[in-house]
Amino acid sequence: MSDDSSSVAGHGCTTSDLAFADHDHSHCTSDVLARAEALAKASGARLTPVRRRVLEILLEEHKALGAYDVLQRLAAEGFGNQPPVAYRALEFLVDQGFAHRVRRLNAFTACMHPGEAHAPAFLICKTCAIVAEAPAEAVRAALDAAAKDLGFAIERTNIEALGLCPACQGQAA
Incomplete structure (x- = not known):
């Protein structure tokens, strides 16, 4: 598991601070895309052209996109304009951990740590709606411990924090 000081595949992209900093995003994109392709191939999952393009769209910025935002991009590029096109591709990417x-x-963001x-x-x-994926293993462990004390078995968590990124804090000051 990565902490927020580790780099993504040696490209200098860190896991949590990078979304809020200027950087060569092409390294993040190419690395995550290559890992997703390798993982899909190894598991026998099909990363079809539509699924791959949806992942590329999610990787273009460190922002979460709604299904209809993705659908508009797909339609403009000739991939179809029916909502199931986007929803099925997004569901596949989430199911595969991409x-x-x-x-x-109510949006989706590329996983910066597939696999x-x-x-x-x-x-x-x-x-500005930028989303950073930060490590939260300690938070999850504390939540699991609290749940266990109550006899509860957690099946899924989604930890989200709303606030201001460094750039927006600077503008507010």
């Missing part, structure tokens, strides 16, 4: 659903925004066991928290800037 994307996450950000429930607060890695991790418990992310999503840091959502309420002004």
Whole structure:
């Protein structure tokens, strides 16, 4: 598992601070896309042209996109304009661990750690809508312990925090 100081595949992309900093995003994109392709091939899952394009769209920025935002992009590129096109591709990406659903925004963001066991928290800037995937293993462990004390078995969590990114904090000051 990665912490927020580790780099993504040696490209200098860190896991949590990068979404809020200027960087060469092409390294993040190419690395995540290559890992997703390798994982899909290894598991026998089909990363069809539509699914691949949806992942590319999610990787273009560190923002979460709604299904209709994705659908508009797909339609403009000739991939079809019916909602199931986007929803099925997004569902596949989430099921494969290549994307996450950000429930607060009813949107999706690319997973920056496909194939890695991790418990992310999503840091959502309420002004610019940038989303960072931050490590939250300690939060998840505390939640699991609290649930266990109550005899509850957690099946799924989605940890999201709403606030201001560094750039928006600077503009507010």
